[in-house]
Amino acid sequence: xxxxxxxxxxxxxxxxxxxxxxxxxxxxxxxxxxxxxxxxxxxxxxxxxxxxxxxxxxxxxxxxxxxxxxxxxxxxxxxxxxxxxxxxxxxxxxxxxxxxxxxxxxxxxxxxxxxxxxxxxxxxxxxxxxxxxxxxxxxxxxxxxxxx
Ligand code: DQA
Numbered sequence: 797x798x799x800x801x802x803x804x805x806x807x808x809x810x811x812x813x814x815x816x817x818x819x820x821x822x823x824x825x826x827x828x829x830x831x832x833x834x835x836x837x838x839x840x841x842x843x844x845x846x847x848x849x850x851x852x853x854x855x856x857x858x859x860x861x862x863x864x865x866x867x868x869x870x871x872x873x874x875x876x877x878x879x880x881x882x883x884x885x886x887x888x889x890x891x892x893x894x895x896x897x898x899x900x901x902x903x904x905x906x907x908x909x910x911x912x913x914x915x916x917x918x919x920x921x922x923x924x925x926x927x928x929x930x931x932x933x934x935x936x937x938x939x940x941x942x943x944x
Contacts, residue, residue: 797838799866799868799939800844802843802871804852804871804874805846805847810822817898829928830928841932852874852884857884866938867885867893868895869893870895870928875910882911892915894910897922897927898921902922917938
């Protein structure tokens with residue numbers, strides 16, 4: 797069982813970036829916790845972050861043939877802007893869950909629309925790093941992974 801976790805722009809700064817909005821946990825800590833969580837249920841997890849739209853698109857394309865069965869993505873600001881990254885998900889037809897650390901719905905109006913949510917299996921917002929853990933458990937349930 798193989799899960800891909802994708803992190804969009806600026807998420808490499810987690811831990812120091814607006815901690816009152818995004819929390820104090822670093823991306824490395826989030827990824828390490830998710831890898832352990834996946835391993836405990838017999839699955840492999842790969843995490844990838846980029847600040848570049850085309851690089852993320854290429855990674856989604858690669859996921860079509862590299863054994864990835866489910867994607868968890870926080871597209872960062874591309875959530876609200878990227879038709880191209882949305883089209884990549886439509887193109888590869890891999891199931892995915894969209895995660896946002898902050899509750900985008902109680903922030904600026906430009907964060908209220910997502911180009912991904914209508915394609916996603918599910919969307920988790922506002923729960924901080926716990927949102928990734930919940931998304932991973934849901935993905936592993938969908939793939940039929942045994943309980944930890
Ligand atoms: C975010 C919310 C986006 O609006 C923002 O641009 C981000 C992070 C979140 O996780 O809350 O970079 O996706």
